[in-house]
Each structure stands twice: as structure tokens, then as C-alpha cells.
Amino acid sequence: MKTLRIGSGAGYSGDRIEPAVELAEQGDLDYLVFECLAERTIALAQQARIGDPAGGYDPLLAERMRRVLPFVGRHAGKRRLRVITNMGAANPVSAAVEVRRIARELGLSCKVLAVVGDDVLAELRPEQVLDNGQTLGSLGERLISANAYLGVDGILDALREDADVVITGRVADPSLFLAPQMFEFGWAASDWELLGRGTLVGHLLECAGQVSGGYFAEPGLKNVDDLARLGFPLAEIDADGAAVITKVAGSGGLVSPATCTEQLIYEVHDPAAYLTPDVTADFSRVTFTQESTDRVRAKGATGRVRPEQVKVSVGYLDGWIGEGQISYGGPGAVARAQLARDIVLKRLALTGVEMQEVRAELIGMDALHGPRSSVEPWEVRLRVAARCDERSDAVRIGNEVETLYTNGPAGGGGASKSVRQVVAVASLMLPRDRVNARIEA
Incomplete structure (x- = not known):
């Protein structure tokens, strides 16, 4: 056989x-x-x-x-x-x-x-509904695929x-x-x-x-x-x-x-x-x-x-994500990182940054001082990220984290920031007779 x-x-x-x-x-x-x-x-x-x-x-x-x-x-x-x-x-x-x-x-x-x-x-067609409840027509020029x-x-x-x-x-x-x-x-x-x-x-x-x-x-x-x-x-x-x-x-x-x-x-x-x-x-x-x-x-x-239907993956633009990170190491690293987080979140509110979603978290890592031996980690990294409709707002997320160098707790280092456009994906179903595969040389 x-x-x-x-x-x-x-x-x-x-x-x-x-x-x-x-x-x-x-x-x-x-x-x-x-x-x-x-x-x-x-x-x-x-x-x-x-x-x-x-x-x-x-x-x-x-x-x-x-x-x-x-x-x-x-x-x-x-x-x-x-x-x-x-x-x-x-x-x-x-x-x-x-x-x-x-x-x-x-x-x-x-x-x-x-x-x-x-x-x-x-x-x-514009009236077709995606699995997230939005219609295709509501996406307007944000629809890309x-x-x-x-x-x-x-x-x-x-x-x-x-x-x-x-x-x-x-x-x-x-x-x-x-x-x-x-x-x-x-x-x-x-x-x-x-x-x-x-x-x-x-x-x-x-x-x-x-x-x-x-x-x-x-x-x-x-x-x-x-x-x-x-x-x-x-x-x-x-x-x-x-x-x-x-x-x-x-x-x-x-x-x-x-x-x-x-x-x-x-x-x-x-x-x-x-x-x-x-x-x-x-x-x-x-x-x-x-x-x-x-x-x-x-x-x-x-x-x-x-x-009888096939899945269609729809891609569309869905705002911007701005992100900033900074590390704190040594004694009191966690307390300083927590203070830094509070500062950034208050600054974003004070300066009127428009955000649809925001996350501010402490990431424990081994990069600064090797394996930790105490209950409290010897290093921690603050990450603040937010999704915004406008790129200008997203840029300000990382900027606020970066300003912790001179406006935040002692000992911050390794700051980074980035902005990226969000390409979101949703799905809908389409009758298979409207989809035709063919080969091209």
C-alpha cells in the first residue's frame, strides 16, 4: 500500500x-x-x-x-x-x-x-454584522481586509x-x-x-x-x-x-x-x-x-x-497603543515601582490623555541582579500601556513613563517607549458559493 x-x-x-x-x-x-x-x-x-x-x-x-x-x-x-x-x-x-x-x-x-x-x-456589504457586533459599514475607511x-x-x-x-x-x-x-x-x-x-x-x-x-x-x-x-x-x-x-x-x-x-x-x-x-x-x-x-x-x-458557509477574517484599524516601561532594582524596588505607577496614572488623568483602555503593571524579572533570594524581588519593571483613538494621545503614554527619570522615584533605569497602530480582527460568515478559488501562473 x-x-x-x-x-x-x-x-x-x-x-x-x-x-x-x-x-x-x-x-x-x-x-x-x-x-x-x-x-x-x-x-x-x-x-x-x-x-x-x-x-x-x-x-x-x-x-x-x-x-x-x-x-x-x-x-x-x-x-x-x-x-x-x-x-x-x-x-x-x-x-x-x-x-x-x-x-x-x-x-x-x-x-x-x-x-x-x-x-x-x-x-x-455594509449591513453585514461582525462577531463583535459591529457592522462593516461602521468601520468606514478603517476597513483594510x-x-x-x-x-x-x-x-x-x-x-x-x-x-x-x-x-x-x-x-x-x-x-x-x-x-x-x-x-x-x-x-x-x-x-x-x-x-x-x-x-x-x-x-x-x-x-x-x-x-x-x-x-x-x-x-x-x-x-x-x-x-x-x-x-x-x-x-x-x-x-x-x-x-x-x-x-x-x-x-x-x-x-x-x-x-x-x-x-x-x-x-x-x-x-x-x-x-x-x-x-x-x-x-x-x-x-x-x-x-x-x-x-x-x-x-x-x-x-x-x-x-454551507465559510469563515471570513476581517481586518480593520482600531486606534493606537502607546507603551512605556522602566525598571527599578535593589532594596525597596517594589515600593518605588508602585509609586512610579501611581505618578504616571495621575499624570495621564491630569493632562487629559484620552484612553479607551489602560494597563499599569509590575513585571518581575531576573535581568538586573540575577536570581533573587528574598521574598521581595530585587528587581521589578513597570509597564504602562493604553489604547487610544488618536496617535498623539498614545505618544504621551510612553513620554510620561520616560519622565520618571527626573520626576519620579529614585533609581529608575532602562526606560523604553513605543507607539503602534492596532490592526484588529473580527469574523463573519459568507455563503461558500460567493467564494471561488482559482489558480494563476
């Missing part, structure tokens, strides 16, 4: 690159998938594209592709490696152009296709066109992994049980190192070896959807029933009804069995008919 090998090269935009290269070189893979989008990530990418029409794709796209493209394609005596990624973010077409440029620079011949259709801003969660369709089309590299925008995370299973095994789009099994594989792999020991370790309770060389996971899958989760031999980390269970329930509201654009997956009877070291068999997933 044919066994398909799919590896996970990233779990988010800024993830490590070396484990993906290790998978490409040593994993004997059929597919390497880079899952790099979050709701806020694509909103920020849309904002970047406004400033640069050729931009808006993942900032690490070029570096990742430069490292793994030499392994892509057909190699004598080895499997054909293909890459699927949502690093196209807000601009899959420009991302594909960049990958082709890198391939030419490396002297490689790769067929690169982009999947588009997730940008549905033009399909929305609306991206539907595509399923497998566009990716399948690209694989049928014999693409070596498939670059998408917003696609549901597990769909990136489900598509190659459907393509290689010929699964029907209405075989809900098989699609549920394939979606389980995708969900386990989508966060990369989380299922192989990252974000799992807790010294003395859940020990994981060699996290500095954490190996990203791969799945061995057969035509019936049976799967084993493992990693490259000799890499750091851990694959166990416990790591798989934690990833199984990650971001799952109802294990019996995990909604994706492709299937309503049921994980409620999933079991994990340790077959050998770092090899876990996953089974028990099923599925039923897919939802």
Missing part, C-alpha cells in the same frame, strides 16, 4: 527555518508544507500591500525558499518533493513571482502556481497542473495538508470519513514543533530533550487515512501520545464538530498509540458534510 509522507516546515510566520531544511534533506518527503498565516498576520500583510502593491507576502518567503528549493522536484532514487504554503498571505501572485526568481537564480526549474480567490472584500478561509480546491487544481510549489493566501490550516492526501489517494470531495481523517493529520501538523515537543515542555513535569534542535513533525499516511506522526531520527524534541493530545485540542472548540471549509471533522473518538520512540499512531477521526 502506498505511503504518503508530509512534513510541516513552519507553524507560524516567524518560525525557525533549520527544521524545515532538515525535513527537506532527510525526511524522504513527498510534500513539505509551510503554514505561516494567522488572522492578524494577513491583516498586516494587506496593510503592507497598500504601501507596496508588489508586497504583502511573508517576509521570510525568500529565505525559506532559497533553503528548500534545491530539494524540490524529482531526484533519482528518491520521492518527488513538492512544497505547499500559505506564505502568499495578501499577495500570492507576487510571492510566486519571487519564488520563480529565486529558482532561476539557483539554476533550478520549478513550476510555481498561486492560488487566489480568498480576498472577498468586494463581496461584502476581508479574507475567506479557502479549502482544498485551489490547491488540488494546482497539483493537477503538476506544480512543484503551490502558494496560497488564506487557506484553512488543515486544508494545506488535506489537499495532497486527496490528490495522491484520489479521495472524493464527499467522502466525509476520509476527509475527517485527513483533517486530523492536518490539524496535528499545522503548528509544526508544537506536536513534536515545542510549547509542551515543563521541566520536572514534562521533560523534552534538546529543544534547541527541535525537529519538526512529519506524517506517514496510507490510502485509508491511517497515520503515524513522527520526526527525523536524531532531531530534538518528542513525539508522544501526550504531545499529540495537547495539539489535538489546540484551538478546537468542539472536538465532535471541528468546522473546516472541506468537512465537519469529528475528533471525539481519536486515540493515540505509541508504536516506538517518537512514533505515534493516530486513529479514530471521522467526518460529516461540510458547512
